[in-house]
Amino acid sequence: MAAEPSGSVPARRRRAAALSATCLLVLAGCGLDRDPGGTAPAPGSAPAAAAAPATAPSATSTGDGTVATTKVPLYWVGTADGEQRLFREFRDAAEGPTAVDPIAAAAALLTTSAPEDPDHRTYWSPVDQVGSSTSPGGTITVDLPSEAFRSRLDEGEARLALQQLAHTVTAAASTAGLLPQSSESEVVVLVDGRASEEVFGSVRLDRPLRPDEDLEAPLWLLDPRAGPHPDGAVTLSGRALEGVGECRWTVTDEDGATVSSGTLPTVPRGDGTVGFRTELKLSPGTYEVAVTGRTAEDEPVHDASTVEVAPR
Numbered sequence: 001m002a003a004e005p006s007g008s009v010p011a012r013r014r015r016a017a018a019l020s021a022t023c024l025l026v027l028a029g030c031g032l033d034r035d036p037g038g039t040a041p042a043p044g045s046a047p048a049a050a051a052a053p054a055t056a057p058s059a060t061s062t063g064d065g066t067v068a069t070t071k072v073p074l075y076w077v078g079t080a081d082g083e084q085r086l087f088r089e090f091r092d093a094a095e096g097p098t099a100v101d102p103i104a105a106a107a108a109l110l111t112t113s114a115p116e117d118p119d120h121r122t123y124w125s126p127v128d129q130v131g132s133s134t135s136p137g138g139t140i141t142v143d144l145p146s147e148a149f150r151s152r153l154d155e156g157e158a159r160l161a162l163q164q165l166a167h168t169v170t171a172a173a174s175t176a177g178l179l180p181q182s183s184e185s186e187v188v189v190l191v192d193g194r195a196s197e198e199v200f201g202s203v204r205l206d207r208p209l210r211p212d213e214d215l216e217a218p219l220w221l222l223d224p225r226a227g228p229h230p231d232g233a234v235t236l237s238g239r240a241l242e243g244v245g246e247c248r249w250t251v252t253d254e255d256g257a258t259v260s261s262g263t264l265p266t267v268p269r270g271d272g273t274v275g276f277r278t279e280l281k282l283s284p285g286t287y288e289v290a291v292t293g294r295t296a297e298d299e300p301v302h303d304a305s306t307v308e309v310a311p312r
Contacts, residue, residue, distance in 0.1 A: 091113055
């Protein structure tokens with residue numbers, strides 16, 4: 001059974017470099033050791049560990065005005081208004097195995113880390129060895145051990161898991177400058193160096209994957225992250241797809257009473273998304289910080305995070 005339909009990719013997906021370049025991947029040190037016979041690069045591509053490292057500035061300004069370094073965009077599964085969608089979090093590359101190849105490093109981190117938002121989840125099992133390669137035409141080959149596919153999933157869950165991987169590795173490749181600007185990225189997934197394997201007990205990898213933008217949540221929070229925050233200013237930031245309007249934020253306390261609310265000004269990023277950012281003044285307590293909006297089809301969209309504000 002095919003994991004993904006083939007076909008053309010929307011123009012916004014071809015601009016993935018701008019989307020993922022909100023954070024810069026800076027990786028150094030020793031690579032992930034790989035059995036020489038364990039990786040089968042795509043025709044015309046070289047093993048990623050042998051590729052020359054991409055040069056880039058040590059920090060970059062994000063679309064919402066923050067500055068980020070050594071961050072990896074990872075995609076998790078969550079629920080957006082009753083539908084299963086992908087949500088992005090930025091994680092520090094140092095949290096996972098280091099590698100000279102940023103694509104392999106991002107894929108490994110996807111399997112070994114967990115979502116910071118308790119409402120999000122992953123279908124991947126942890127591994128510490130990942131191989132990858134890229135072709136001049138923009139094809140990314142990722143070679144994962146069979147242990148990564150340990151979970152038994154139905155077809156829909158398996159599709160979301162594979163899209164987690166496709167979104168993550170194409171974002172990492174774009175950030176590192178490993179993809180041609182005009183390429184329509186696709187991802188070939190190998191299992192222990194073998195092609196066309198059945199994974200998760202439900203899907204056969206008999207064709208390349210392409211990141212499906214329709215699976216991305218139309219609106220999500222990047223900050224505040226779940227967990228404790230010091231008393232005082234709490235940053236609220238996030239991103240929405242272009243066409244999502246009437247964006248607002250609301251803070252409610254443990255009793256459900258509204259503490260504060262307001263309109264979120266958005267800033268176009270030039271990649272089919274808009275960013276937003278504001279500062280909230282909150283006294284000690286537990287709150288739900290929510291953002292809402294409406295799509296171009298006038299459908300409501302929503303994301304929220306529960307945060308604790310601790311006394312200084």
